[in-house]
C-alpha cells in the first residue's frame with residue numbers, strides 16, 4: 001500500500017441528475033430511496049477514487065429530507081472526503097436542487113462511511129487524507145466526533 005497522503009480534491013465527485021417520472025413518488029416529488037441511491041453512488045465513487053480500490057458502504061448517517069425535489073428538477077450530488085481511518089473513509093455528500101437557471105437550493109447533507117476491501121472482501125489500508133486548509137481541517141474534526149458517536153451506536157467503540 002502506498003502511504004502517500006491524497007488531497008480530497010483528487011477524489012471530489014459531482015454527479016448531475018435530472019428527475020424523471022420513474023424517480024418520483026405519488027406526489028410528483030423525488031422518491032427518497034432514489035436520492036439515497038445517488039448519494040451512495042457519489043460517495044462510493046469518491047471513496048473508490050481516494051482508495052484506488054473497491055470500497056463498500058458500512059454506515060449511512062441520518063438523512064433528513066426537508067426540501068422537496070420535484071419532477072424536472074436538476075439535482076447535483078457533491079461528494080468530498082472528510083476523514084480517513086486505517087481502512088475506512090467518511091464522505092460528506094451535499095445534495096442541491098435547481099430549476100433551469102434559477103438559484104440552486106440545498107436539499108440535504110449525508111455522511112457515508114466506506115471501507116476499502118480486497119478481492120475477498122477483507123478491509124485494506126487506505127492512503128491518509130492530505131489536509132492543507134482550514135475548511136478540510138474543520139470538516140475532518142467534525143468527522144472525528146461523528147465517528148466516535150457512530151461507533152458507539154454500533155457498539156464498536
Ligand SMILES: CC(C)(COP(=O)(O)OP(=O)(O)OC[C@H]1O[C@@H](n2cnc3c(N)ncnc32)[C@H](O)[C@@H]1OP(=O)(O)O)[C@@H](O)C(=O)NCCC(=O)NCCS
Pocket residue numbers: 056057058059084085086087088089113115117121122123150151154156
Ligand atoms: C465493511 C466490512 C468489510 C468491515 O468488516 P469488519 O470485519 O467490520 O472490519 P473491521 O472491524 O476491521 O473494521 C474496518 C473498518 O470499518 C469501520 N467500521 C466497522 N463497522 C462500522 C460501522 N458500523 N460504522 C462505521 N465504521 C465502521 C471500523 O471502525 C474500521 O475502520 P478503520 O480501519 O478506519 O479504523 C464488513 O462489515 C462488510 O462486509 N459489511 C457489508 C458491506 C456491504 O455489503 N455494504 C453494501 C451495502 S448493504
